[in-house]
Amino acid sequence: MAIDREQLLxxxxxxxxxxxxxxxxxxxxxxxxxxxxxxxxxxxxxxxVRPTSHPLDVVNVWADDEPRPCLSVDEALxxxxxxxxxxxxxxxxxx
Amino acid sequence: MLDTLxxxxxxxxxxxxxxxVSSAELYAAYRAAIDEREPELHAYLxxxxxxxxxxxxxxxxxxxxxxGIPTTAGSKILEGYVPVYDxxxxxxxxxxxxxVLGKTNTDEFAMGSSxxxxxxxxxxxxxxxxxxxxxxxxxxxxxxxAGLAPWALGSDTGGSIKQPAALCGxxxxxxTYGTVSRYGVVAFASSLDQVGPVARTVRDCALLYSxxxxxxxxxxxxxxxxxxxxLPERTDLNGVRIGVPTEFTEHEAIEPGVRERVQESxxxxxxxxxxxxxxxxxxxxxxxxxxxxxxxxxxxSSNLARxxxxxxxxxxxxxxxxxxxxxxxxxxxxxxxxxxxxxxGTYALSAGYYDAYYGQAQKVRTLLAREHAExxxxxxxxxTPTSPTVAFELGAKTANPLAMYLNxxxxxxxxxxxxxGLNVPCGLSHGxxxxxxxxxxxxxxxxxxxxxxxxxxxxxxxxxxxxxx
Numbered sequence: 021m022a023i024d025r026e027q028l029l030x031x032x033x034x035x036x037x038x039x040x041x042x043x044x045x046x047x048x049x050x051x052x053x054x055x056x057x058x059x060x061x062x063x064x065x066x067x068x069v070r071p072t073s074h075p076l077d078v079v080n081v082w083a084d085d086e087p088r089p090c091l092s093v094d095e096a097l098x099x100x101x102x103x104x105x106x107x108x109x110x111x112x113x114x115x
Numbered sequence: 116m117l118d119t120l121x122x123x124x125x126x127x128x129x130x131x132x133x134x135x136v137s138s139a140e141l142y143a144a145y146r147a148a149i150d151e152r153e154p155e156l157h158a159y160l161x162x163x164x165x166x167x168x169x170x171x172x173x174x175x176x177x178x179x180x181x182x183g184i185p186t187t188a189g190s191k192i193l194e195g196y197v198p199v200y201d202x203x204x205x206x207x208x209x210x211x212x213x214x215v216l217g218k219t220n221t222d223e224f225a226m227g228s229s230x231x232x233x234x235x236x237x238x239x240x241x242x243x244x245x246x247x248x249x250x251x252x253x254x255x256x257x258x259x260x261a262g263l264a265p266w267a268l269g270s271d272t273g274g275s276i277k278q279p280a281a282l283c284g285x286x287x288x289x290x291t292y293g294t295v296s297r298y299g300v301v302a303f304a305s306s307l308d309q310v311g312p313v314a315r316t317v318r319d320c321a322l323l324y325s326x327x328x329x330x331x332x333x334x335x336x337x338x339x340x341x342x343x344x345x346l347p348e349r350t351d352l353n354g355v356r357i358g359v360p361t362e363f364t365e366h367e368a369i370e371p372g373v374r375e376r377v378q379e380s381x382x383x384x385x386x387x388x389x390x391x392x393x394x395x396x397x398x399x400x401x402x403x404x405x406x407x408x409x410x411x412x413x414x415x416s417s418n419l420a421r422x423x424x425x426x427x428x429x430x431x432x433x434x435x436x437x438x439x440x441x442x443x444x445x446x447x448x449x450x451x452x453x454x455x456x457x458x459x460g461t462y463a464l465s466a467g468y469y470d471a472y473y474g475q476a477q478k479v480r481t482l483l484a485r486e487h488a489e490x491x492x493x494x495x496x497x498x499t500p501t502s503p504t505v506a507f508e509l510g511a512k513t514a515n516p517l518a519m520y521l522n523x524x525x526x527x528x529x530x531x532x533x534x535x536g537l538n539v540p541c542g543l544s545h546g547x548x549x550x551x552x553x554x555x556x557x558x559x560x561x562x563x564x565x566x567x568x569x570x571x572x573x574x575x576x577x578x579x580x581x582x583x584x
């Protein structure tokens with residue numbers, strides 16, 4: 021099934037990607053080709069098959085809640101594009 | 116002067132331990148090789164200066180975090196990022212007498228099969244610089260092949276260690292899922308990602324794996340190894356049951372030259388005493404790639420949500436409000452391939468499509484694991500080609516993402532099942548390396564090393580590219 025421009029823009033919004041018109045032109049047909057190729061799995065009847073989310077049989081792993089040394093505030097902020105005091109700084113607004 | 120094209124890592128460790136060669140001399144030898152050949156190959160994104168550290172050099176794929184050393188994952192969105200801590204695999208390597216020599220080139224976020232998706236330009240194949248080294252770990256594979264490092268770390272989601280190893284004539288292991296920590300490693304698809312060794316010999320590969328593997332409290336998906344890693348010594352294959360899945364030798368995408376070399380390896384296994392037989396993995400090639408290209412992008416779309424311009428990495432200067440900060444940073448910071456995968460993954464996970472795509476792919480994954488398990492009821496090891504083709508020319512597949520995805524046709528199925536796989540070079544076709552892929556049940560690394568070693572000794576492949584001898 022083909023994904024139209026409106027759907028592309030919706031998915032881009034969900035993924036917080038601002039795609040230019042050029043990119044929509046270029047990526048749109050490629051994404052349709054990819055979705056069409058992978059759709060093959062949708063056609064299989066797998067009602068009786070259990071899904072695999074993880075290749076090992078590992079269940080929950082618990083750890084004691086003990087304080088340990090961790091990064092300092094300055095280390096945690098060392099790569100911040102912008103900081104103010106002990107905080108990451110971002111512009112306000114938008115949704 | 117040390118010949119970095121011939122020196123094994125095992126020998127380098129001995130030389131340093133017995134003080135026949137100093138760490139500084141060893142570093143200088145690799146640095147000289149890098150200065151000579153790196154301008155042509157572009158295997159590295161960053162080469163470390165000699166800081167006086169002791170140890171045998173290790174090249175590290177640039178998706179693995181290194182304290183104080185830039186880590187970009189081949190992406191502009193991480194340009195300038197300098198980790199404040201070491202990944203567990205780096206800490207383990209340092210504890211075992213290794214030091215980081217440099218960070219190797221990779222497809223952006225390890226997404227690709229040729230290293231052409233790196234935001235910092237492609238790596239070239241040391242056997243023929245007009246050709247790709249494979250990917251995504253093309254930098255690590257090219258560095259090892261060209262003597263720019265004794266060994267290297269790679270990461271493998273659907274073939275990113277094994278396929279470049281095949282195209283560059285290296286030995287590369289994708290370990291059993293859960294045996295090597297991913298703490299401090301840039302996440303791509305968390306139910307698939309594994310870190311593993313790239314080396315010039317099977318013994319070096321096993322040695323590096325023994326350093327990397329083991330449970331890490333910082334990565335709760337890791338487990339203790341059920342048995343210690345054994346360095347292989349035997350040169351026969353007596354008693355080893357080797358299965359050859361017919362689909363993997365007959366598929367139309369496999370080049371005749373690749374098929375011939377792999378067939379010769381099958382014959383060699385027989386001569387070495389192995390019990391060789393045919394088997395079938397009917398779903399693997401039919402559904403492996405479609406299944407992978409739903410699960411990996413879905414998980415990637417979630418993992419890559421963290422690149423938002425807030426805490427580290429690139430931030431768009433054009434951001435007005437916070438929404439634009441996210442969307443413009445991500446538009447300007449990501450290249451085409453991560454964008455394609457984020458879009459496919461977000462779509463496959465979105466309301467109304469989840470069951471038909473991601474949920475369905477997870478069920479196919481169960482079937483792929485099941486058919487491998489059935490094959491292992493009769494065989495210890497499965498032998499297939501690693502890559503359907505030898506190294507291809509730069510630019511040959513960049514315009515068609517789907518054609519690029521098919522490079523991993525033969526490596527993806529066992530990755531989906533969490534199985535270990537070892538690439539061993541098995542000869543040349545048109546002057547370019549061909550590799551066999553050895554796949555075993557979970558935690559069968561020792562069997563893979565033993566089989567790979569016996570095969571390696573019998574084949575006598577020279578891992579030094581002809582043009583560099």
